[in-house]
Amino acid sequence: MKNFKNNIILFSSYFHALLFTYAAVSKLLDFENFQIQLAQSPLLSAFAGIISYIIISIELLLAVLLCIPKTRLFSLYGTLFLMSGFTVYIYLILNFSDFIPCSCGGILEELDWSEHLIFNLICVILAWIAIYLLEKSLSVNWKHTFIFTSLTIFLASTTLHILYLNSEYIIKKDNNFTRRFPHHPLIEEKTMDLGVNSYYFAGIHQNEVYLGNKTSPLTLISIDQDLKKMRKHSIKLENNNLIFKSLRIIIKSPYFYLYDGTVPIIYRGKIGQSTAKVISYQDAYFNQLKVIDSTTFIIRTESSKTKKQVLGILNLQKKTRLNLSENIISTNQKNIFEADGQLIADEKNLYYIFYYHNNILKADFHLQKTEHLKTIDTINKANIKTINLENGHQKMGAPPKIINSNSVVFNGILFNTSHLIGKFEDKKQWKKSTIIDIYNTNQRKYWGSWYLQNRGNNKMSQMLISKEHMFVLIGQEIVKYRIAQSLQEQFKTGEAENQSKE
Incomplete structure (x- = not known):
């Protein structure tokens, strides 16, 4: 024994x-x-x-x-x-x-x-x-x-x-800037060749994805979500005598909208119909726009007082249609470029993701209740060199370091394209991919990240999110990815890893 x-x-x-x-x-x-x-x-x-x-x-x-x-x-x-x-x-x-x-x-x-x-x-x-x-x-x-x-x-x-x-x-x-990579959060399902690389996402309506075309601004393309059929729609403008720089289309069911911003005009038409009528004229110049409902818009524009970028509400039903919020994105900014960023929205909230530092503004559609969130990187101040011109304007003295770009949000889940490499990440993988960081803004949390592989020399140019799928534009292709169940659950429960808080 x-x-x-x-x-x-x-x-x-x-x-x-x-x-x-x-x-x-x-x-x-x-x-x-x-x-x-x-x-x-x-x-x-x-x-x-x-x-x-x-x-x-x-x-x-x-x-x-x-x-x-x-x-x-x-x-x-x-x-x-x-x-x-x-x-x-x-x-x-x-x-x-x-x-x-x-x-x-x-x-x-x-x-x-x-x-x-x-x-x-x-x-x-x-x-x-x-x-x-x-x-x-x-x-x-x-x-x-x-x-x-x-x-x-x-x-x-x-x-x-x-x-x-x-x-x-x-x-x-x-903000130690260490990314997490959940196992296969998005899985490629199908690809369609669009023929050209000038398309952008206009939105989703029912079972169809809508694309605008930068070189043919009055053409709207609809594609079924199985990426099998493509239809072309021509749009007629009620007032087509204006000269536009870059006419864009947004889908917000049941309407489509056309705008430029350098021309103070907004058109609206019903999806399925060809004519778009003027609903706003000379109310505001703007450089970004988000549709809240059929008569309410959030815009980004330049303040005539401070010459800084500001957000505002354009409400076509009110006597005073335009109401600017001067300090929401430009507070404590040393130059006009520090406030530069992307304006996005889901069904409940507005988001402003700054390009040159790790701040995110979350606000309600009245621009009253605001929260300040951060991405996981450590860049909390923009590093921008500026030159003051004799006419009082500023310009960049050197190309700035871009931190965030190309973001989309769905049910409070933010998908953000980051331009910074984190700890322990493969530099070779980084060079041949686009990194997408995923946040649960309802819980102020970072969920994880994902490498979206380039296709040849082409990087992703845009994303579009639905309940079960993500669509991306890469070169002249549209690619459909299925969202894994673990990530879909975030749309429902809001459970995720924590995001830093101010």
């Missing part, structure tokens, strides 16, 4: 020594990928750098100590601590994470996360049995063994929980 107990102790010791050796060597041989996988962890993203070195060091140290009789008991407690921590980590991933990352690779590469959990539990039990048998042979009271093994497991669980909370704090509050 004594030999049998000794064999179990030796088996547990050598088994874990072999396991740790193989795991550590596997990580070292592909160390960069190991760090990237840790950085993508929903629980330990912020500590990926230091943890990658600590884990390998501990595994190699334990592998040696497990083979030395005098240090075997100590190293078995270390094994129990480490394997308990791994087990708790996997349990949290499976039960509390918004997404499950890719497998960790190495010796267990072929196992899924549930099988990982079972394997780790077996290792924990095996280590505990070896400790019990070894301490029993040393005449240690079983109560002592029970207390110290329980304490070891508790400390492992507590340590992991503390790391998780601190990692979350850094990502949420300190």
Whole structure:
């Protein structure tokens, strides 16, 4: 019986020594990928750098100590601590994470996360049995063994929980700029060749995606969401004697709207009909516009008083149609360019994403209730060199560093194109992709990121989001992606990873 107990102790010791050796060597041989996988962890993203070195060091140290009789008991407690921590980590991933990352690779590469959990539990039990048998042979009271093994497991669980909370704090509050990459949040389904690359998204109505054409501004294209059929619609303007710089179309069911902004005019027509009539003339010049309803619009324009970019409400039903909010986007701005950004909206809120720093303005459609959010990068001030001209105007002295661009929002879920690379990200992958960061603005949270692959030399130019799909324009193609269930749930529940807050 004594030999049998000794064999179990030796088996547990050598088994874990072999396991740790193989795991550590596997990580070292592909160390960069190991760090990237840790950085993508929903629980330990912020500590990926230091943890990658600590884990390998501990595994190699334990592998040696497990083979030395005098240090075997100590190293078995270390094994129990480490394997308990791994087990708790996997349990949290499976039960509390918004997404499950890719497998960790190495010796267990072929196992899924549930099988990982079972394997780790077996290792924990095996280590505990070896400790019990070894301490029993040393005449240690079983109560002592029970207390110290329980304490070891508790400390492992507590340590992991503390790391998780601190990692979350850094990502949420300190903007450590470590991205997370959920497993396949969007999956390509179909592509259609449009023939030219001058199209832009006008909107979605019922089961059709609508495209405008920059080179043919009075042409509206409708495509069924299966990307099988394309129809061309010609638009006639009630007043077509005006000269436009860039006439654009917006779909807001049941109407379509045409505007330029350099000409103070807005047209409206019913979807399915060809004529668009003037509904606003000489009310406002503007450079961006969002349709709220058939008679209400949010615009961005230049203030005649301050010469800065400002937001305003154009309400065609009120006596004073235009009401400007001077300080919403230009507060504390040193120059006119710092307030530059993109105006977007969903069914409930308005959003203004700044191009040159990491701020997002969220507001109601009355521009009264506002919130200030941030993207996950660390650039909170625009780095723009300006030159003051003799006529009082400003111009950029050098090309600015663009932080954010090309954003869309659906049910409070913001998809933002970022121009900055985060920690532990592959530079080669970055160069051949467009990075899209996803935020839940209702919960002020960052959910995750996604690489959208280029097609040849063509990058994505625009996105459009529906409940189940994302459509993108790349070169002369429109590509349809299915939104994974884990991301669709964000449209309903608003559960996601935290976004930093001012």
